[in-house]
Structures are given as C-alpha cells and as structure tokens.
Amino acid sequence: MLLAAYWMIRMAFGRAGFVTFRAAVIIGSVSAAIALIALWSTTSRQRMQLAEEDVAGLGHVDDYALQLTRRLVTTLSESPPPESRSDLLKAYAASDVAAAEYPASLNSWDVRGKPIAEFEVAPTTPDSAAVINAVLESIATKQPVTKSVLGVTGVQILAAVSHPTGGATSVLVLPRTRLVTANPYAALLGMAPPSGGDPPYAVALTDLSPTVRADTTRVRWHRIGNELHGDRLISTSAGTVRAHVEIDLRSLWARGERGVIVLLFDLLLAGLLWLLGALTEKGFIRWLRVRVAKWIYTYHARLTLALFAFFVIPAIAFAVWSYQRLRGDDLQTREALVHETLRAVAAGNEYTQLSGAARRFETPLFLYSNGLLDRTSDSVLDGLAPTGRALPPAVELRLGTAGELSAAWESTLGDSKLLFGYSAVLGPAQERYILAAPARSDDLVLDRRRRDLGMLVLFATAAGALAALWLSGIAAKRLARDLELSRIEVARAERVLAWGEMARQVAHEIKNPLTPIRLGVQHLRRARSDPRQNFDAVLNENVRRILAEIDRLDEIARSFSRYGSAPADLPPAVDVDVAAVVKDVVGLEQMGDRKVKWQLRGADRPAWALARKDEMRDVLLNVFENARLAGARQVEVTLRDEDRRVIIETRDDGSGISPAVLPRIFEPHFSTRTTGSGLGLAVTRRLIEAWGGQIAITSEEGKGTRVLILLARSEP
Template structure:
C-alpha cells in the first residue's frame, strides 16, 4: 500500500502548490481575468464536455462502489469480531467449569474479566485485575437481567484506553444449575484481541485504494477525453483547412486518409460541395470572359467597382475616354490621376450612399462625357459615354426648334400689323372721311401687337439665359410677396360681381417667412400661376403658405377646369400651352427660375376638380431688402 499512499501524498502536494498559486493569483486579479477569458471557450469546449461526462460516468459508480465496500467491510469487520469474541467467551465459559478463572491462563489467550453483582471480582491475569481496563463496575447496559442464560451474548463498542474496542459479555452459571436461583456466578467479558484491530487498518487501506483508483480514473478520463477530442477534431480540422483553401480561391485539397465511419457522410457532402463550387466558379469565369470579350468592343466605357474602391472589371474604352490607365487592381479608384478627382469624388460618395442610380456630366480634354453609376449588391457599375457630338447635334436641333418657335410666335402678331397697315393705306388712298378713326383704331392694334412682340422677345431671352448668368437667390419675404400679388389680382379683376374670383391667402400668424429667391422674379412667377388659374375659369383661388425648418411651401389651389392626365406631364415644356393664345413659356420659365434658387415646382390636377401648384423654396434667415439688393450688386 506504499504506492497508493505515496501517489496520494504527491497529489496532495500538487494540490497544495496549486492552492498557493491560486491564492496569489486571486490577490493580484490574474486568476479572475484568466477565468473570464476562458469562460466562453470552456462553455463551448467539446473536450471539456466530454471530460465532464466521462468523469461523471466514472466517479459516480466508483463512489457508489467505495461506499458499498466501506459499509460491507465495516459489517464484515463487526461480524468477524463478534464471532471471535463469542467463541472466546464460549471456550472460556467451558473452561471455567473445570477450573477457576485465575487458576490457569485460558487456552484462548484472551484477557478475561468476571463481574459479579456488577463489580469486577476476578481477571485472567493479576495485572489486568489491578488495571481494570474495562472498568471496575459493569456498565448499566449489561445488567444481569439482559443476560438470561448461558447462550445469551451481548457485544458493545467501548473505549479501552484510547482505542474503541468491541467487548463481549456472557452470563456465567454454575454447572447443572442453569435458570435456578443462586446458580449465576457472574458475567464473563473479554475485549477483541489486539490483532483484531488490523481490520481497521484493512478498512483504511481499502479507502486509500479506492481513493487512489478514483484519482487515477479521473486522470485517465481527462487524458482519454483529450485523445477522443483530438481524434474528433482531426477530421474537422481537415475540413476547416479545405474550406479556407476554397474560400481563398485555391483548388480544393484532398482530405487525406479515409475518415471515420461517422464522418464519411460529412466528407462526401463536403467533396460534393467543393466540386459544385469548382463547377460554378468555372462557369462564372467563363461568363466573365465572355462579358469582357463583349465589353472590349462596346462604345461605352464600363468600370465595375467594389465598395472599398477596388476595380474588378474595366474595358479599354473606359481608359480611352478618361485618358488614364484603368485596370483591375485593389484600391485602383484612389490611384486615378488628380484631374479625375471630380469623378473619384462622385464614385466615392455614391458608394457610401444607398442610391440605386446617379447620372452626372464630365468635361475632359474638351470632350463632354456622360457618366452613370448603377448600384450592385457588392458595389457599383460606372458607364461613361462620349456625348460631344450628340450634345452638339442636340444644340443644333434645339436652336433650330427655337428658331422655328420664334418665327411662329413672331408671325402671329405680324399678321394683324400687316393687315392694319394695309387697311390704313387703302383708307388713305380712298380719302375716307373717317380716316382719323381708322388710323386711331389700327395704330392701337399695331401697338398692342408690338407689345406682344416685346413680351415674346423678353420671354425667349429669359428662357435662353444660361444658369451661370442668372441672379442667385437672396432672402425674400415670401409672405409679403404673396400678399402683394394677391392684392394686385384683386384690383385687376374687372369681371361682373357674380363672376369675380374669390382670392384667399392662408398663412400663419408669423407674417415674415424668408426664403431664397428674387423678389421681382418671384412676383412674376406668382402672377403667372394666378393668371393661369383665373384663365382656367376658377371662381375661387386659395394661396396657402406652409413654413418648415428648411423650406417655405406655397400651394396655389383653384377650382377651375383642371388639366387632363395626358397633358399634365407636358405643362413645364417650353412652347406648350393649354390655350391657343399663350406662348407656352410661362411655366417653363417659372421652373427654371425656381430651380435656380434651389427650389422645386410641381402641379397636381384632375379634370373638373381644379389644379394645385406646389412651389417649394429654401428657407433662410431674414434680412432687409436693401441688404439683399447690396448683395446682388
């Protein structure tokens, strides 16, 4: 038993050293940090779970067996001792019939004590009688009434010195006088022999052996769980390495030796997946080669971008249009020349937003380019087209259309002027008596048509003004302009009382609402909108002002005839009018002016239900009109 005891002592020393280390680690906090770092890993560790399961399956039966063996040995120990003590007392009682207790030593060699009337009377050895290790008095639980005859035997555990010993008691009677009055000699007792205490050592050795076996079993469970975990992790690690190779674009490696039977379906599924991925990758590469071959000959420049600025596809036309090398490379977008900084900024901003599409123009090397960005799941596609010739052709076409419209608009007032002049010449030749009246009437008509021509000329001039030449918006009191224009419309309404238009302004209590505009041009825009409402047969026109933190909205609603759905999309086109007498430039000019100030204008309408014009201007802090005029100068 030296080996188990020595091993347990070594384990105890190791545990003591670990306890000292843990105490120092707890003091400086490193143990808590170490446990906190590994807690999440331990909670998901397959090896730890397997070790705990194996420990549980081993320690539980071992503990049950140890307890059973302990109690079984204890019971066998007591039964053996009782049997030895009983036999010792039986032999001693038989010998007592032939000779007194102290006459000669007992053949059993056990110490014997004779009690009579509860007092020690005699012992097998004078020294024992003098020492009385069991006591001079018989314990009360071993009274004569408890021992009825010679066959009655009682045992109790008593303290004999410093040792707990099993002591047996037997009634001793005179020969042939059993159960007769005065036949009882006394109570004969003897403790278990000293060599019987070796049973305690056996029990202790058994406990040490069981504890040693338990410790060995625990270590074996931890070691075997590590082996099992590594055996299970080996095929998983092979699958992981293969998956990383596939993810990096490398060919799928072989998985080595045949896996365990349990992993065979997983290996087969992984191999099939790798083959499918390889097939898909080959098909994708073939499709990419076809796409690149098609893009080699298209007239547009095409560049595919990732979100981080990597260029993954670019055709030669893109480099030719941009005048720079555009190739597939990481972070290639940021490596483009500085003269393409505007393009780089547009692409970077688009990639940072969530817009689906964006179009913008570029001017490079005297060429006009049209660029368009289209959103993709992983980035965007940039297409670049050279529209220099197209823009030139469009300008020529636009000027031709403008010339045709100018000729058409001028021709209309020239006809009544020509007729009026011809009428005057005939009247003069004919010496008409009412020549003065004819002259006055025709001159008035000619002057009206000249005013019409002047209006047409100013309208065409304003519509054709370049955006850079227009005056920028300055803070204007929108509420004041609206009230002024509505008051002017009320003064100019000369219809019959029952046919007059009911003008109404709906505005918040705050009469000052400043927005970016030009006061005179805003007046013209509002006059044009209100006149359109009046000429549409409206009998009620409401102008509502709705301010917000960033904008001032003007809603002009009338109850006129409305606009047909097929006509509504064209109301802002130049030279389009729903009336035969209009030039068709009013709303087109209004739209250009408002958009030049950073605002918007829109129309909603339905036939027979009236029309609503929505004007949105950028709100700003107020300033005096003099300051605004100074700013314009």
C-alpha cells in the first residue's frame, strides 16, 4: 500500500513513475515496522476479547448450544436406547453438537435411574444429583427435559429423554471454554485431535481473594511482566468463584525474533512488488540484464557470493539438521514418557484390570497377545480398534523377532498421526504380552519448546545470512580494493618493463637499417675520390638502397606507433563494407604470387561491419602474408554473417604452428622468422579489439592454420 501511495504521489507531482530500489527498501522497512506494531497490538486485543467472551460464556446459557442439544434430544427420542459406550459415541458423533465441537457427557440409564453406560468427550465433573433428577423426571413424565444448571464450569445445559422401551439417556453439554481440557486421545475415537500451537490464553477457577479486584460485570486486566492477567467473578455449583485469565505476551527476545522474520518477509514482498513495477518500465529488462551481467563477472561480486555461500550453505545445513534434531528429540521425549507409563503399568501387573490402570495413569492401554489385539482399557476402543487388530509389522519384527523389549511407532489415524509406545511384558502365568499406550497430543510444553527452538534457528539463519551478505560485501570491497591497488602496481611495473623492452627492441630494429645506410654513405665517399669507379652508377645503387632502408625505418616506426597507442587514442570504428576490402586484398595477393591458389567465398554481396578501411587492409595483408610465408599452396577465405557478426575465416595448408609456440603468437616482438618486427599479430589483435571485434587462431603443425576474425555487424 505504501509503495502504491508513493508511486501515485510521484505521478501526481509529475515525477517519473519509477520507484528506486533504495526507496522500495525504506518503504518496506517502514511498512514492516508499522505492520509489526499493529500486529502485536491487534493480536493482544483479540486475545483479550476471546478471553472475555470465554469467561462471559460461563455465566449464561449458550443459545446455539441449547438449540443443538434439543436437536440431539429429538434424535435420541426417535432412536433405540443406547446400551453401551459405543452406542453413546455413535449418537454423539452423528450429532450437530459434535460438529460444533461442544464438549459433552452422555449417560444411559435404566428405568430405575441406575447408570448403564457413560461416555465423556472431555473430563467433566457433573452435578450427579441434578442429572439423576432430570432423568427421573423424564422417565416419569415420558417427556424430554431440557434446562440449564450450574456446574463446576458455570452454566451448563442438561437434557434427559426417556425411551418407549424403558430407560433414558441424559446429555450434559458444557460451554466451549478453555476450562474444559480437550481429550488428548480424541483421534482414537475418530474425532479431531486438539489443535496445535500456543493457546491464546489460559483460564482457571480459583478461590476469592481480597487482594484481587474482581466483579461479575467484566474482566479486570492488569499486567505483570510479560503476561496479562484478568479476573472476573462467576457463579458455579460450588458457589461464587474467581475466573482467572492469563495471556502470555512472550518475552521481548521472542517477539524480536518473530519481528525480524516478519520484517524480512515484508522486505522480500516489497522487493517483489518493486520488481513487478519495474518490469513495466521500458528498457528495464535490458538494463537489468546488462547490470547483472556486468556485476556478476567482477571480482567484487564473485568474492561476495563466495563468502556469502560460505556462510549460508552451512547455515542452511545446520537449520535442516537442527529441525530434524528437534523433531527427533521431541519424539524421543514422548517415547520416554510413554515407556515410563508402560513400565509403571507392567510393575503393577494389572493386565486383567486395564481400565483401572488407564484411569490412574490417564492414558488408554492396549494389550496384544500373539501379535493380535487381545483387549483394551475401554470397551469403545475394543470395538473400534483404531490402529487395527494386528501389531504393526515393524513393531512385531522388533519385539518378536529381534527380541527387543520396547519399540515405538507413529500410526496414522485419519488426518492425524499418533505416536504409540510398545513394551514386551510377562503375564501372571509367564505368558508373553505386548502392552501399548499412545503419547499425549496436547503436550504444550514440548510443543512450545520445539517451536521456540525452531523459531530461534530460523531467526539465526536469516539474521546470519543477512550479516554474512553485508560483511562479505564489505570484506569483498576491501579485498577488491587492495587487489585493485596491487593490480595497478603490478601493471605499472609491467608497463615500465614493457617500455624498457620496447626501447631495447626499437633500438635493435633501428640499428639494422642504419648499418646499410652507413655502409652506403662510406661507399659513396670512396667512389667519389676513386676515378676508376663509375660514380653515377654507384650513386644510384646506394641511393636506392638507402631509400629502401628508410622505408623500412618508416614501417618500423608506424608498427610501434600502432602497438603503443592506447585503445582510446585509436580512431573510432566506422561502417565499412568488409566484402569489398576482402575482395580487393585477395585480388592483390593473386597478382603477387602465382604459386598460391586463392579461393574467396561469400564476398559477392556487401557485408557491413564496424572497422577502419585502411587498417582493415593492413590486418588482412598481415594474415594473408603469414599464410604465404608459411608455405601455403592453397588459401581459402570465407566471408559470412552469423549472430549479428561478420566473420572472416581464413584457412591455409601451410606448415602450421607448433603447440608450444601457439600460445605466444600474439605477444609483441615474438616471431618464428628472422625478419620482421614481431608486431604483426599483436597490432592486428589490438586494432580488431579496438573495433569491438575478436580474432582467434587455431593450427595443427604440418597441416595448416585457421584464422577467425569476428567483427560487429552494422547497418550502413
């Protein structure tokens, strides 16, 4: 929203609609900070509101729950009387009360008001007298009874319905409140397990305290450290009590971790929005491609990415390992708790009284014999067999075949998974059993520990990655600067050495023509004083020789001038018809040496490229002359267009270049011949590269050489 507002403001004032990346980052940071403050404030208010509604619901009848209870009573009156816990479970599971996730307790009674079966969705402590009176009233009047009663959790809905065949069924519906603990083993009964995550608040009933201000109209809040505490008086079957609410706001460090992650996510979202907006700008993709291509090949970029990857890859590996370790520790902790329970049950040798042991340890129990389910602690579980009648194969192999004493297995029950612990035990007659129990699915302490550690690892990884990127950028910039300074010093030293070598080579090259000139002048002096010699003939011969050496000096000077010129000092490239230049130079070569057979292809139509005409002639003459001097008898020159480039390919069948010499052919003053300055190919490459082109030479000794000249194509 802020990015859109900023863009609209720029457009309204006639500014360019493009939002810079720096502006996007600043706007993203500001919006993230505002979002964090709003999120924390809104979340706290909503949690307080939920807690107030929860406590308020304890003091009055829930009209929606009352309506659903009447529907359930109507359904029960039209159905056969439930005679077992399984029948009661079926009646509850098929009702709207279960769909609305209202906790309830269902009981089946005989005609004398004696209980037959009981099923509780969650642990409750009903008012037995009120329930019995409602059942007797319904049996006596043959009419359903529905009313509100006070229970230990405040106002509850009590209903009883008699059956034509005798007996009655009672339903006690409790309010949806965190006072009622969810059944951690609900998945075994085919119901939804308790939802994961931290509860938004916690509610408890306690005695009145003169030091705590509370009334019956609203919740009074006060803050203690990182917690919000609220109190309100409610009426229960035990009298007026105080409902105490606690909201854990988490520590500043925990909120900071989550805030940083939200900030990073918001910045990422702002970056994506900026990128989407920038993509609509004309030429942005080309600009981005050029900038990325230019940056990615720099030493600074490669060093930054290397240092960043050096941290991020181990950090990601550590995060994955930490997550797996946290999950493994969580499973091991649950396994340990289950196995402790199984050992305690086995120590009591209560295999015939599993129901009593299950009530004492508050966990369902399963007993297997010969790999099959023998009995459970609950008749409902006997009929349902939620994990199947047979032991899981992996557990059977471990306990039966491998001889282990304990095992664990995660079973899939509907959409949820439940961890089971298994223990091999001996019965009273030394018969071999396998005792099993599920792990609780509502262990908030373990769940919070795992989430907090996971959040810490995520925060450390994200913060460390950003720090690594920032520090690697700084380190890369400093290292790149130092390296650049070193490169400058090395280049300066190499330049000094190169100019020294250049001066030595210039002196050597100039000295060679000066010797014939000196000898010619001395010859002229002697011939002038010697009447026996024809002075005019001697003069003409020496003048011709001196002029030839002067031309040689001029060629040497021009070669050194070209090679020593900086690329910026060279004339800029212009549009040149390369086909015409190639055709002209090949024609000259054909007239010069009849022993070499020249073939030209692709020059029948113009081929425009960026070059300099005269210098292009010199480049081609140098390449062709090298082929002729290599003893070639056939030279093929091909001109073609390819991928916005003009390519000149020269192939000859000369002596070729040895692999040891090939890497040095472009070095100045390097030559395999005794004549020449050794600058031909060095000058050729410098000229071609100054035009934005390239030259490449491949050769095989004894078979010939291939020269490729690539020039940027132009439009005349």
